[in-house]
Every structure is written in structure tokens, then in C-alpha cells.
Amino acid sequence: MEVLEIEGTSYTPKVVFDVKNKVFEITGDSRPEDTHTFYQVLIDWLSNLDSPSVQGDLKFKFAFDYLNSSSSKFIFKLISCLKDLESKGVNFSIDWYYDEPDIDMKELGEEYAELADIKINLISVEV
DSSP states (O other), X not given: OOOEEEOOOSSSOEEEEETTTTEEEEEEEEOOTTXXXXXXXXXXXXXXXXXXXXXXXXXXXXXXXXXXXXXXXXXXXXXXXXXXXXXXXXXXXXEEEEETTXXXXXXHHHHHHHHHTOOOEEEEXXX
């Protein structure tokens, strides 16, 4: 499967989805003008990932500096896609990074884990 790579901007996060190298990252600010269009590309890519093309465990990294409410809805959709992959036999882990003083970002990761009934590793980063 081809690598999905999107350079980050001041409004959109950097995205790297690379099955071969087992790199799956979404990092930076997320407040795109057209949230649906931006995130639908990621959702479609994940939806087309199948277990025969995956060798070993995958690790997903979410590290947002800022996440607006419309982006938050799509991040939950992405996490739901991961839950679907789990049912297809794809093994993965999710790391949710947040700045130590940013309790809201930590709680958002906890909320996603609870709503999707999925394990998310919360990782505090000192600023």
C-alpha cells in the first residue's frame, strides 16, 4: 500500500501513514478550513488497509498541539476505523501525546478510549 504523507501547515497536522515502515503519525495543529475533506482522505486510506498487507504490530501516534471541535469528531472516526481494523486481525497500539499542563488534551484521549472501547496509551510530555 502506498505511503500517505501530508506536510503540516499552521492549520493542518502533519500526517504519515506508512505500512512498510510501520509509521503512523498525526502531529501538530488541527483546524483545517474544510475538516471533512482533509480527514476523509485519512479515513479512506485506513479503511482500505487490509490485514494481509500488514506484517507485525502497528503503532499509531497522535500528538496534537491544538485540536478544534470539528477535527475532534474526525479523530474519533479515525480511532473507530482502527477499532474496525482490530476486528480484521490487525494488531496495533495507539499513543496519545499531550503536554503535561494540557489536561483537556489528556481527557480527550481518555474520552476517545472510553467511547471507542479501545486501549489508548496516554503519554505526558514536559514542556
